[in-house]
Amino acid sequence: MSDELVTYELDGPVALIGLNRPDKRNAINEDVVCALRDAVIRAGEEADVGVLFGHGSNFCAGLDLKEALARAAGEAPRPRKRRRHSWHEVFDIIARGPIPFVAALHGAVVGGGLELATAAHIRVADESxxxxLPEGQRGIFVGGGGTVRVQRVVGYTVMADMMLTGRLLTATEGEREHIVRYVVPTGDALDKARELAAKIARNTPDTNWRITNLLPRINDLSHDDGLFMEYLNSNMARAPETAERLREFVEGRAKPLVAPGTQLD
Structure with missing residues (x-):
């Protein structure tokens, strides 16, 4: 395993980005954020899909509390000027950047780890x-975009319960509350995430960009404005590959869709 805080591997069109502080349960500090930013930007330039995962026994246990304590105690130097929160910047590059991301989750996915996971577009969890969101029990509040991103995924009542009581959700409960879309046996999350990423990579880059950038913005609009943006999008110029894919379908050369569980000869 590399000594880097964040590992990076390119597997064909898929970039594999791994948090690499297993002895700290992959807790996030400012150095990790900087390394993650570099990896995510690189993936956007040379890959079609990204996969986020954690080395060791956990995906991410959230904020590095030693760093948080230094700030709370006034021991960390304060910047001369206010600037955008580094976590917000990096997580937004994941959520609304040039490529889709799949998160492979196992072990602890708490606090900032959950905020990072919900920046991904598809989340896979194994049964571990x-x-x-333990911030309430630590005397702090979410700061990595959770008030927006996590709340939009699970809703206010679920998020309030998790923060007020410190309740932990299992993988099955996480699926029920829409945190994850897939639950697989322990140890299989990364393999499933890679499988999904390879499937997503077969879409056109333009289509993937519209799904990950237009859909969330349309969701924030009124009904009429959403339909108007959809109309504008549907009338934008398409890549030449779009016409070829439509021609394949019309001429019967495209792979047919089948219902889940259908046995193919």
Whole structure:
């Protein structure tokens, strides 16, 4: 395993980005954020899909509390000027950048780890995963975009319960609350995430960009404005590959869709 805080591997069109502080349960500090930013930007330039995962026994246990304590105690130097929160910047590059991301989750996915996971577009958990927002019990508040991103995924009542009581959700409960879309046996999350990423990579880059950038913005609009943006999008110029894919379908050369569980000869 590399000594780097964040590992990076390119597997064909898929970039594999791994948090690499297993002895700290992949807790996030400012150095990790900087390394993650570099990896995510690189993936956007040379890959079609990204996969986020954690080395060791956990995806991410959230904020590095030693760093948080230094700030709370006034021991960390304060910047001369206010600037955008580094976590917000990096997580937004993941959520609304040039490529889709799949998160492979196992073990602890709590606090900032859950905020990072919800920046991804598809989330896969194995049965060891558990989810929580323990900031309330630490005397702090979410700061990595959770008030927006996590709340939009699970809703206010679920997020309030998790923060007020410290409740932890199992992988099955996480699926029920829409934190994850897939639950797989322990140890299989990364393989499933890579499988999904390879499938997503077969879409056109333009289509993937519209799904990950237009859909969330349309969701924030009124009904009429959303339909108007959809109309504008549907009338934008398309890549030449779009016409070829439509021609394949019309001429019967495209792979047919089948219902889940259908046995193919």
């Amino acid at each position: 995963a558990f989810f929580g």
